[in-house]
Amino acid sequence: MLEIKNLVKKYKNVVAVDDISFAIDQGICFGLLGPNGAGKTTTIEVIEDVIPPTSGEILYKGKPRSASFKDEVGIQFQSTSLLALLTVRETLETFQNLYQKSAAIDDLVQMCYLTEFQNQYNDKISGGQRQRFLLALALINRPELLFLDEPSTGLDPQARRNLWILVEQIKKEGKTIVLTTHYMEEAQNLCDEIAIMDYGQIIARGSPTELIRKHSPEMTVPLPKAQLKLELDKLSLPVREVNSRIELKTNDVNACLNMLMTLGIDLSDLVIRSPNLETVFLNLTGRKLRE
Amino acid sequence: MNLKRFWTMLKARNREFFRDRSAFGWNFLFPFLIVAGFGVIFGGQSHTEYKIGIYPHPNSPVQPNYPVQIDQVKIPDAFRNMRLLEFIGFATEAEGLEKLKHHKIDFLLRIGEPPHEYYVSDESPKGYVLEQMFKASLVPPETQLPAQKKEIRASAIRYIDWLFPGILAMNMMFSALWGVGYVVVRYRKNGVLKRLKVTPLTAFEYLSAQALSRIFLLMFTLIVVWTGCDLIFSFTVLGSYFDLFLVFTLGSLSLTALGLVLASRGTSEELTTGILNFISWPMMFLSEVWFSLEGAPGWVKITAQIFPLTHLLTAARKIMHDGAGLADISLEITILTLMTFTFLAIGASLFSWNK
Numbered sequence: 001m002l003e004i005k006n007l008v009k010k011y012k013n014v015v016a017v018d019d020i021s022f023a024i025d026q027g028i029c030f031g032l033l034g035p036n037g038a039g040k041t042t043t044i045e046v047i048e049d050v051i052p053p054t055s056g057e058i059l060y061k062g063k064p065r066s067a068s069f070k071d072e073v074g075i076q077f078q079s080t081s082l083l084a085l086l087t088v089r090e091t092l093e094t095f096q097n098l099y100q101k102s103a104a105i106d107d108l109v110q111m112c113y114l115t116e117f118q119n120q121y122n123d124k125i126s127g128g129q130r131q132r133f134l135l136a137l138a139l140i141n142r143p144e145l146l147f148l149d150e151p152s153t154g155l156d157p158q159a160r161r162n163l164w165i166l167v168e169q170i171k172k173e174g175k176t177i178v179l180t181t182h183y184m185e186e187a188q189n190l191c192d193e194i195a196i197m198d199y200g201q202i203i204a205r206g207s208p209t210e211l212i213r214k215h216s217p218e219m220t221v222p223l224p225k226a227q228l229k230l231e232l233d234k235l236s237l238p239v240r241e242v243n244s245r246i247e248l249k250t251n252d253v254n255a256c257l258n259m260l261m262t263l264g265i266d267l268s269d270l271v272i273r274s275p276n277l278e279t280v281f282l283n284l285t286g287r288k289l290r291e
Numbered sequence: 292m293n294l295k296r297f298w299t300m301l302k303a304r305n306r307e308f309f310r311d312r313s314a315f316g317w318n319f320l321f322p323f324l325i326v327a328g329f330g331v332i333f334g335g336q337s338h339t340e341y342k343i344g345i346y347p348h349p350n351s352p353v354q355p356n357y358p359v360q361i362d363q364v365k366i367p368d369a370f371r372n373m374r375l376l377e378f379i380g381f382a383t384e385a386e387g388l389e390k391l392k393h394h395k396i397d398f399l400l401r402i403g404e405p406p407h408e409y410y411v412s413d414e415s416p417k418g419y420v421l422e423q424m425f426k427a428s429l430v431p432p433e434t435q436l437p438a439q440k441k442e443i444r445a446s447a448i449r450y451i452d453w454l455f456p457g458i459l460a461m462n463m464m465f466s467a468l469w470g471v472g473y474v475v476v477r478y479r480k481n482g483v484l485k486r487l488k489v490t491p492l493t494a495f496e497y498l499s500a501q502a503l504s505r506i507f508l509l510m511f512t513l514i515v516v517w518t519g520c521d522l523i524f525s526f527t528v529l530g531s532y533f534d535l536f537l538v539f540t541l542g543s544l545s546l547t548a549l550g551l552v553l554a555s556r557g558t559s560e561e562l563t564t565g566i567l568n569f570i571s572w573p574m575m576f577l578s579e580v581w582f583s584l585e586g587a588p589g590w591v592k593i594t595a596q597i598f599p600l601t602h603l604l605t606a607a608r609k610i611m612h613d614g615a616g617l618a619d620i621s622l623e624i625t626i627l628t629l630m631t632f633t634f635l636a637i638g639a640s641l642f643s644w645n646k
């Protein structure tokens with residue numbers, strides 16, 4: 001569906017996107033992850049044709065983007081304002097008229113749960129309502145390719161989960177989605193394939209499972225310090241002290257538990273943490289605060 | 292050009308304008324208030340052009356610095372009876388001098404028998420005129436140089452008739468520059484243009500819709516304000532209303548096109564405000580909205596020619612006051628047309644959705 005070849009975007013002395021290449025198959029949800037300033041939004045905006053690339057090639061359906069590209073893609077920006085003093089429904093109608101093909105407004109209103117506030121001005125709705133409305137706006141032209149740039153930023157957990165359900169629905173319709181997000185749980189839930197960006201480059205790529213297996217295979221066994229009445233060097237596993245806990249890292253949970261029982265450690269409060277995308281992300285991009 | 296997209300943007304912009312009640316109301320109220328205000332000031336008999344302080348005035352300690360009953364004080368009759376003068380009483384010479392020093396009054400005269408004493412500031416042009424008027428009032432009528440007053444044969448143009456097209460054109464200028472220039476820059480800054488850029492809408496369709504919407508609103512405002520003011524002041528239009536409408540339409544087109552040039556770039560509302568003020572204020576003062584440039588230095592008159600408002604007003608006043616037809620104002624029409632195309636070409640070539 002989309003192929004990016006050697007994409008570079010420079011701003012004076014800053015290289016925002018540094019020679020990246022990747023391809024996105026039709027019908028998948030592709031996640032672009034990375035810390036703030038990693039180059040995600042720049043990458044996505046170059047692909048969307050909002051800003052021109054410094055160099056590189058962007059192929060849509062095997063060809064350079066033509067005039068029809070804008071008719072066939074749907075875009076939800078990270079932050080955007082809309083034409084003032086129009087209601088939600090009027091805004092949808094306005095954008096509907098800009099495209100050759102379009103979805104029925106009533107269907108979108110129903111699908112994105114806009115019924116209650118469809119007659120309110122587009123700047124007088126809550127954060128969750130706004131994100132659902134912007135998603136409906138991105139779907140107004142029945143796009144084959146949908147770009148969602150941090151769609152759930154600033155939403156409360158309920159609104160975020162509600163948005164995930166909508167994205168799942170869109171995926172089921174066979175649309176290709178390109179998603180950027182800060183929420184690893186979101187990426188793990190929604191994305192079939194993920195690219196992690198840092199300093200303008202793609203530093204890891206694969207499905208969530210592949211990335212976890214490759215970059216963070218170890219399970220974590222946290223134990224209260226008080227329960228470990230022995231020298232830590234007697235444990236033959238990597239150990240890390242975190243506040244009042246000791247965290248053991250292991251690839252073999254059975255062996256780890258056997259060892260702890262042999263040492264007579266009380267395991268009644270034991271919890272085993274499986275590795276997740278957040279661990280992968282932190283392992284790859286570091287734990288140091290960027291901004 | 293896709294007409295459906297163009298019409299959609301035109302409709303959206305018009306909705307925004309008509310729904311913004313405060314801005315909508317102000318667009319009509321502002322010119323009406325200005326015209327009504329000037330009508331009251333210049334239409335009545337109470338208008339005064341020069342302020343003369345007189346001292347010592349007996350009532351002043353009770354109620355100082357107030358217009359006095361001039362027939363009760365001793366000053367030359369010829370001076371007392373001149374039009375456009377206002378006399379203000381002061382208890383002491385010092386009080387009067389203080390006001391003269393700060394240009395609160397133009398002339399200070401001691402009440403009493405001759406020889407008369409007066410003060411005038413060398414820095415005040417009005418003071419100089421008043422001094423000459425005062426001296427002339429002391430000359431006996433029989434020694435005055437012979438001069439015969441000739442009446443204007445045609446009916447004189449009232450000041451309000453002269454001012455009215457200027458106020459309308461000025462309102463048009465501000466509305467065009469701010470309504471297009473400022474609004475589009477604001478849309479660029481807050482990301483509306485970015486959102487529109489990723490749709491199939493073209494810059495030409497968007498800008499045409501913005502321009503036509505503004506021209507429609509300008510002409511709608513013009514007609515409403517004209518009708519409202521005409522009911523009160525009964526303006527005289529010697530020429531054709533149709534020609535006048537054409538000239539104002541061309542003027543609004545030209546001013547809106549200038550607004551598009553300002554709208555073509557930039558994301559800073561502060562900078563745009565500065566540029567808009569930089570253009571609109573000289574244009575307002577040099578285009579003879581408020582006063583004539585007759586007698587102004589040559590370079591001022593030449594500078595005034597670069598503004599579309601100058602040509603719009605010249606043409607409108609020729610139609611209103613001289614009964615000119617389109618052939619008589621062909622120069623102004625040509626200049627306004629050329630300016631419109633030039634501004635459109637510059638605006639279109641510079642336009643950016645993002646920066």
